Amino acid sequence: MVKQVIVGAHYGLRGWLTQRVTGLVMAIFTVAFIVVLIAAEPTSHFKWRELFSGHAMKLATFLFVVALLLHSWVGMRDILMDYARPMGVRLALEILVVVLLVAWGGWALLILWSVR
């Protein structure tokens, strides 16, 4: 048996765990959101806005968005590690993904908190 002593920052384990925890958070949000939709029946623009007017809904959605961004980062990093082999190309694409995700996160915040 080849015995490997794993040292270092455990990036792999952290990514693995992040992927699972954030996935579970999004799965739970999805079920809860469907229940809320069935209960509130937001059939008009007014009711749809009202659904997002409270702090609880804003925070729950924000939690979903944060989970989505972390989840996307780990997933896209996995894809780039497999297919973008030249280091320079991989680094450039990783930076692009991070910039896009942070920008989209900011956009989601603006959308949610502009609903009164």
Next chain:
Amino acid sequence: MSEEISEPPIEAVPQIRRPKYLNLFEIRLPLPGLLSILHRISGFALFLAIPGLLWLLQSSLASTDSFVRYREAIAHPLVKLMLIGLLWAFLHHLFAGLRFLLMDMHVGVQLEAARRNSAVVIVAAVVLTIIGGIWLW
């Protein structure tokens, strides 16, 4: 430190000549493999869809004028088709992800069970997409 570790002699490892397919169309994936590559493809598609979905959320919430634009956008057949495609991507990614979580807990890891629950995931995502697609159209 590495000197203390006893490794098996190289000769003891049987030399298996594995087929090496570099042509993607010659690779015949087993069902769990198909589920896995679809999990990756659906995840990538969902990543690409984030800005479009954010735009839809924004216009549905911002004002009554933008809500009209949102309704017009989702009424377009091409947008509807894309949303149904994304519905499939979301469902497949969700179900396959839950299956991976169960496998982490050693549920359904035997070959026969893995084949069976892969089929369940693939079929369930497609069937629910068809039902949702008919309902949304």
